[in-house]
Amino acid sequence: GQQVMQIPQYQHVQEGEDFTTYCNSSTTLSNIQWYKQRPGGHPVFLIQLVKSGEVKKQKRLTFQFGEAKKNSSLHITATQTTDVGTYFCAGMEYGNKLVFGAGTILRVKS
Amino acid sequence: NAGVTQTPKFRVLKTGQSMTLLCAQDMNHEYMYWYRQDPGMGLRLIHYSVGEGTTAKGEVPDGYNVSRLKKQNFLLGLESAAPSQTSVYFCASSPLAGGPNEQFFGPGTRLTVL
Numbered sequence: 001g002q003q004v005m006q007i008p009q010y011q012h013v014q015e016g017e018d019f020t021t022y023c024n025s026s027t028t029l030s031n032i033q034w035y036k037q038r039p040g041g042h043p044v045f046l047i048q049l050v051k052s053g054e055v056k057k058q059k060r061l062t063f064q065f066g067e068a069k070k071n072s073s074l075h076i077t078a079t080q081t082t083d084v085g086t087y088f089c090a091g092m093e094y095g096n097k098l099v100f101g102a103g104t105i106l107r108v109k110s
Numbered sequence: 111n112a113g114v115t116q117t118p119k120f121r122v123l124k125t126g127q128s129m130t131l132l133c134a135q136d137m138n139h140e141y142m143y144w145y146r147q148d149p150g151m152g153l154r155l156i157h158y159s160v161g162e163g164t165t166a167k168g169e170v171p172d173g174y175n176v177s178r179l180k181k182q183n184f185l186l187g188l189e190s191a192a193p194s195q196t197s198v199y200f201c202a203s204s205p206l207a208g209g210p211n212e213q214f215f216g217p218g219t220r221l222t223v224l
Contacts, residue, residue, distance in 0.1 A: 042217050043213075043215045
């Protein structure tokens with residue numbers, strides 16, 4: 001079945017440093033979504049990418065979808081303490097079922 | 111709008127006991143999902159529903175049953191709890207396909223099976 005791998009598992013950065021998490025699917029995706037989960041909270045939707053090669057920005061966050069629609073990345077510029085949490089990618093192959101990556105835990109040292 | 115709500119928030123069971131987790135959404139969403147979250151494994155889909163009266167198996171359905179008798183409610187049942195079912199359970203809902211497919215998550219239920 002479809003698998004979504006996400007790296008790194010964990011990253012600890014100094015406030016102001018950049019952060020990137022990568023996602024790779026075993027199959028071609030119809031779209032990919034990104035979610036953020038604060039410690040003790042629930043996943044919250046950030047963005048959905050649909051088109052091959054798509055790049056979207058939300059303030060300091062940049063999301064990319066690969067040309068082959070099998071990989072994606074999330075880059076945060078100049079991290080802040082409010083960015084802490086776990087970032088999940090989730091791939092949709094067909095229908096409305098998402099397959100989640102294991103997530104990247106981000107810790108920011110001030 | 112309350113969004114997606116889940117009850118209970120916490121529960122401790124003994125091996126072999128049964129329980130039902132309730133999920134309710136007030137956004138008139140067609141799709142509803144049950145996930146479990148374990149450390150280092152992300153969210154894994156247990157069962158899902160594409161509409162009232164319909165259910166389907168996800169990635170890890172064994173040991174769980176579900177029902178969607180009303181559009182706004184999605185129940186997850188554990189007939190005979192096992193320690194391997196200790197986890198955090200999240201319910202989610204999403205509208206019909208065709209627009210953004212974002213899923214809206216409830217606050218979660220932390221279940222411990224002794």
